[in-house]
Structures are given as structure tokens and as C-alpha cells.
Amino acid sequence: MTPLGLYVHVPFCAARCGYCDFNTYTAAELPGGGDQAAFATVALQELDHAAVTLGADARPAATVFFGGGTPTLLPPEELVAILEGIRQRFGLEPGAEVTTEANPESVGPRALELLRASGFTRVSIGMQHAAPHVLDTLDRVHTPGRAGAAVAEARAAGFEHVSLDLIYGAPGESADDWALTLDTALAAGPDHVSAYGLEVEPGTALAARVRRGELGLPDGDAMADRQAEADAAFSAAGLHWYEVANHAASPRARCHHNLGYWRSHDWWGVGPGAHSHLAGERWWNVRHPSAYARRLAAGRSPAAGRELLDATSRRFERIMLEVRLAEGLDTALLSPAGVRAAERLERDGALELSGGRAVLTLHGRLTADAVVRQLTD
Numbered sequence: 001m002t003p004l005g006l007y008v009h010v011p012f013c014a015a016r017c018g019y020c021d022f023n024t025y026t027a028a029e030l031p032g033g034g035d036q037a038a039f040a041t042v043a044l045q046e047l048d049h050a051a052v053t054l055g056a057d058a059r060p061a062a063t064v065f066f067g068g069g070t071p072t073l074l075p076p077e078e079l080v081a082i083l084e085g086i087r088q089r090f091g092l093e094p095g096a097e098v099t100t101e102a103n104p105e106s107v108g109p110r111a112l113e114l115l116r117a118s119g120f121t122r123v124s125i126g127m128q129h130a131a132p133h134v135l136d137t138l139d140r141v142h143t144p145g146r147a148g149a150a151v152a153e154a155r156a157a158g159f160e161h162v163s164l165d166l167i168y169g170a171p172g173e174s175a176d177d178w179a180l181t182l183d184t185a186l187a188a189g190p191d192h193v194s195a196y197g198l199e200v201e202p203g204t205a206l207a208a209r210v211r212r213g214e215l216g217l218p219d220g221d222a223m224a225d226r227q228a229e230a231d232a233a234f235s236a237a238g239l240h241w242y243e244v245a246n247h248a249a250s251p252r253a254r255c256h257h258n259l260g261y262w263r264s265h266d267w268w269g270v271g272p273g274a275h276s277h278l279a280g281e282r283w284w285n286v287r288h289p290s291a292y293a294r295r296l297a298a299g300r301s302p303a304a305g306r307e308l309l310d311a312t313s314r315r316f317e318r319i320m321l322e323v324r325l326a327e328g329l330d331t332a333l334l335s336p337a338g339v340r341a342a343e344r345l346e347r348d349g350a351l352e353l354s355g356g357r358a359v360l361t362l363h364g365r366l367t368a369d370a371v372v373r374q375l376t377d
Contacts, residue, residue, distance in 0.1 A: 002265050002266045004060070004267065004268070005061060005065065006065070006090070006267065007065050007270065008064070008065045009066070009272065010039065011068060011289060012036050014026065014070065017138055019205075019206040020201075021201035023071045023273035038087050042289075042292065043082050043271060044085045046296055047085045047089050050268050050270070054278075059090070062096055063256050063260060064092070065154050068101055072101075076138055082346070085145065098120045099121070100124070101124065101125075104125055104127070107360075116157045122162070123163070124164075125151060125154070126140075129177070129179075129181050130144045130164065130185070130350075131177035131180060131181065132173060132184075134181075138167065149185065149211055161192065161252075162189075162191060164185050164188065166230070167197075168195060169197045169226060171209075171223070175226075178226050183231040186206065186237045191250070192239070192249070192254070195234075195245055230357075231365070235247070237360070239251060243258070244360070246258070263325075264277075264318055264321065269285065272292040280308065281309070282308075283304075283306035284304055286308075287304070318373070319376055323360065323371065323372060324372075328352075328357035328358050328359035328360070331353065334375060337377065338375045341374040342375060345358075345374060348360055350363050351364055
């Protein structure tokens with residue numbers, strides 16, 4: 001059967017980052033913090049609902065990913081309780097990958113030791129940047145050196161797989177700032193790094209500041225330079241690309257949960273606003289923690305909406321996602337127009353075509369969105 005992943009969305013943050021448009025809430029936005037205190041209990045109720053709904057399609061989870069928000073704002077015992085709930089209701093495949101995201105200031109040695117002893121295998125730390133003024137612009141609350149310390153604490157706790165998440169292209173970021181960030185991240189010794197160009201999302205505080213002219217953004221050429229510099233630095237350090245924005249020291253160090261998304265596997269998303277996908281059907285939960293809890297307490301599905309993907313939509317999504325992978329795209333998925341576009345992109349140096357696969361070159365990775373548009377037109 002298609003591998004099954006479990007995603008747990010923990011929608012709580014200590015502070016709201018100005019660039020973030022994820023479904024997250026601070027304590028001030030949830031008076032009394034009751035929703036946060038009850039989260040593990042409510043998540044277990046959704047796991048009960050998932051087990052009943054899947055029925056004969058239930059199978060051991062190949063991957064589990066706690067994301068957010070900031071999962072490590074919850075006491076580690078509650079994360080462990082949710083993982084145990086997954087283990088009891090679904091089981092875990094032998095060697096299953098179990099990841100939690102963490103902000104540098106939200107995790108410490110004791111929590112990491114407990115998580116590792118309880119079956120977590122991977123931790124992904126939101127470093128974002130090393131330049132203090134860039135962290136300030138992004139409204140990040142940790143100090144630049146804290147991310148490296150958190151990596152060391154995770155290693156001491158027994159985590160073999162530790163990832164750092166980085167953002168480039170923030171307002172006010174210089175080329176030297178980004179070089180410092182790359183050097184600092186690699187000096188910490190992660191075996192996985194994700195580096196994403198900043199996107200100014202509508203409705204965020206950062207978007208409002210840009211709109212008012214308070215902040216400016218790097219142009220497209222500067223963003224491409226940042227990405228190329230990251231690719232070169234990571235490769236030189238033995239972290240090789242396997243997805244456009246992701247580099248790992250070995251196949252084992254890759255984020256297999258995210259690979260499940262890119263390969264259109266099945267996953268069930270637990271938590272407010274979480275998305276799920278099963279056999280071509282996709283659905284998403286109500287966004288607010290209180291509404292989410294009320295539905296489950298009443299024995300109702302927390303889903304707010306759903307859609308059934310037809311064959312055309314599924315093919316489009318496979319092209320859009322799989323071309324981003326180092327293993328490339330099966331060219332049999334392409335329409336005749338898509339094949340002609342792929343041949344043109346090969347002549348332009350953006351793709352390599354071989355053995356029925358289309359693989360992005362470095363130039364193609366720097367222009368991946370444009371490549372996807374041409375392949376799917």
C-alpha cells in the first residue's frame with residue numbers, strides 16, 4: 001500500500017513572526033491558554049477519529065512529523081503522549097522517521113533527551129538567520145548563537161538527524177549577512193539544511209511594512225545569487241540537494257516525511273487547519289483551536305472542506321512536485337506540449353533529459369517555478 005504519514009499541527013507560538021502566514025496563535029490570541037493546555041487530549045480524539053475513518057486502510061505510519069507553530073512549546077510529555085497515541089492506534093513501521101520542529105529558544109537538554117528516549121528520531125530547528133538585525137526584521141526572538149547550541153544539545157541527547165531551517169532574502173539582508181548565516185549554520189554540524197527564499201505573504205505584518213515603504217526587498221537577481229551561494233556552500237560541506245530547497249548529508253538524513261508529500265503519498269493531518277490526503281482525496285480541518293476542539297468533543301469530523309482530485313489534477317500535482325526532486329520527473333507524465341517544453345528547457349540548460357527522466361540543473365533549480373509553469377502549460 002501507499003506509505004502513510006502522520007502530521008501533527010501544533011498551532012501555538014510564543015510570538016508572531018512578521019513574515020508568517022501559518023495557522024498559528026499566541027497566548028494573547030487565546031485568552032487563558034486553555035486550548036494549548038488541552039491540545040494533546042484533543043489531538044488524541046482526532047487520532048481516534050482517524051483510526052475509525054481509515055478502517056481497513058489504516059496501516060503503520062512510515063513517518064510522523066510534529067510541525068507548527070512551535071511544537072516544543074508544549075511540554076515534551078505531551079508530544080510523547082501524542083506519539084504514543086499514534087503508536088497505539090496505527091503502529092509505526094520499523095525504522096519510522098519521527099520529527100519535531102523546534103525553535104532554538106523553545107527546547108533544551110531535558111526535553112530533547114525525553115523526546116529521543118521516547119522514539120523521536122529527528123529534530124528540525126528554526127535558525128532562519130545569523131545576522132541579529134535580520135532576526136529583528138523577521139521578529140524572531142532567539143539570539144544568533146542559540147541555534148548552534150540547540151544543535152549541540154540535540155546531538156548530546158542522541159539525535160543522529162538534526163536539521164536547520166534558513167531564510168534568505170529578508171529586507172536589509174546583505175550578501176555578507178547571508179554568507180555569515182551559511183558559515184554559522186554549517187559550523188553547527190547539521191546533517192540536513194533547508195533554505196527558502198522569503199516570500200512576502202499578503203496579510204502579514206511584513207507585507208504591511210513593505211507596502212508602506214518601510215522595508216525593501218532584494219531583487220530577483222540577488223535572490224538567485226543567495227540560492228546559488230547556498231547550493232555551493234552546502235555541497236562543499238557534503239550536504240547534497242535532493243529537493244530544490246533541501247540538502248542532506250546522506251539518503252538517510254533526508255526528510256522522508258516531506259518526501260512523502262512530494263511523491264504524493266498518503267498522509268493524515270492532525271490539528272487545527274491541518275491538511276490531509278488519501279488516495280486522491282484531500283481535506284482540511286477548521287482553523288481555530290476552539291472550533292476544532294468543539295467538533296471533536298461533539299463526535300464530529302473536524303474537516304472544514306474536502307475535494308476529490310481528478311486524474312488531470314493529480315497528474316498536474318505530480319509534475320509540479322516531482323520535478324523539484326533530484327531523482328527527477330518521469331517524462332511519461334508530460335503532455336505532448338510538456339515534452340516539447342522539456343526539450344526546449346534542456347536546450348536552455350534548465351533540464352537534463354535521460355532515461356525517461358527530467359532532472360533540474362543548477363540553472364533549473366534557480367528558476368524552478370518558471371520550469372514548472374512551462375512543463376504544465
